[in-house]
Amino acid sequence: MGNEIAADTGRPELAPREYMENFGEFIGVGPNGNLWVDGCDVAELAERFGTPLFIISENQFRYTYRQFRDAFRKHYPGESEILFANKSNNGLAYRHIMNQEGAGGDCFGVNEMYLSLLAGTNPQTLVLNGSNKQDEELEMAVANGVCINIDAMDELDRIDAVCRRQGREVSIGIRLKLDLEPLAERSGVAMHGPGTLKEQSDSTKWGMTREQTVEIVRKAQKMPHIHLKETHFHLSRMSNVAMDFAIMAREMITWSGYIRDETGWTPPCIDIGGGWTFGKWYGTGPRTQLDDDSAPTADDYARLCTQEIKAEAGRLGLPLPKLRLEPGRSLSGPSGVAVGTVGAVKQGARKKWVNLDLSTNHLSWSAALDWYYHPVPVRDARANRSETVDLVGPLCNSDELGPHVRMPGLKRGDLVAFLDTGGYTEPCAARYNAQLLPASVLVSGTSAEVTTVREQLQDIAGRFRVPPRLLAASFARR
């Protein structure tokens, strides 16, 4: 079942695996009944690399990317380009994989941009987003030819000043504050507090109003160093309904018409952001709107967005723009598995708690967004789930990773994996209770290589400083 690597591109031909039970194309219950990632038994990986452990399937990541790429190629008659949202898993190895696949990237902040450039990503395929860009970011973006999506009224002048100083030109986009009137009654996942999709979007700091957008365009048109390249919007993970995204994309075209009428400039490219979901038959995602088999696929998004963009462009007599999209979670999420080891198992009067060494430090969305990740016993993964337990971490809070889940009788030393944890886990991992950040390994076929080394105590303790006067006072007391 080896995947051949095409010599010229580094891109392997991908043949999905058939497991006893498939959780993805490259994740499932392997021949010995354990959970496998590609050609590796997760129990062996846990033994070799320790827990808590993040495991990423390289081939799943590539496969999911290709599904998105191919869906938009199939449905959208114009050019389309996928910019992987680096924030969802910004490790260098993953950026290299995306480079090989031909994907661009959405960078947030100077360090994500630096990491992308360090990994050799073509700067023309990167965008820099952010509501409060620092001078250092603008300098780096201009020096390397990275498109900057403007999100503040003073940003254009600052970029222009950098261009003049460096003697370089740069492309810009403008992040829009869409009106989203057609979504005024729609509600979804409360990512940004309560309210409808429109209310949630309106309440965030992102984007420029119509008037502000027009002002920026008019000003930029007079700046010889500045090239207007795109408009941008990101609906965020507020909805799991594909049509909501299509309506958003349609409104971007409506704005293109307005911008053209006001300024004479028609955006040649629209970047419709990320927020795209994915579903699994066993369920994953926000508990308020769990994603299962019925969740939209890349094909649904591509078909519906194309339909709405085409209709609106036709109505307004606009050419079809180049389409950029910035999926994060939908690409990285399904490729990752997080593994923990069972410690104390406690039976209470009404409940049983199974403690793991994995915590909400590592799966922070479980706590912050009430996110559900499907847990699977690693050894004998299809064992009868005979008990209802709370899977908890060791932190000094309730640290619930999986409340009220069905599991086989678990005991100290057993392993539990959470599926679909490839996005926003490692980049969001915290150190509460001085927990050390886990290692990550990349699996491809039967090989497994460390992509992030496990943190050591010295990494935490070494950053601490005690002002000498405190030292003196402590020792004086003895």
Ligand SMILES: Cc1ncc(COP(=O)(O)O)c(C=O)c1O
């Ligand atoms: C501008 C932008 N693009 C893309 C994304 C990726 O979103 P997701 O991972 O939900 O696809 C984000 C996430 O915050 C974002 O802010």
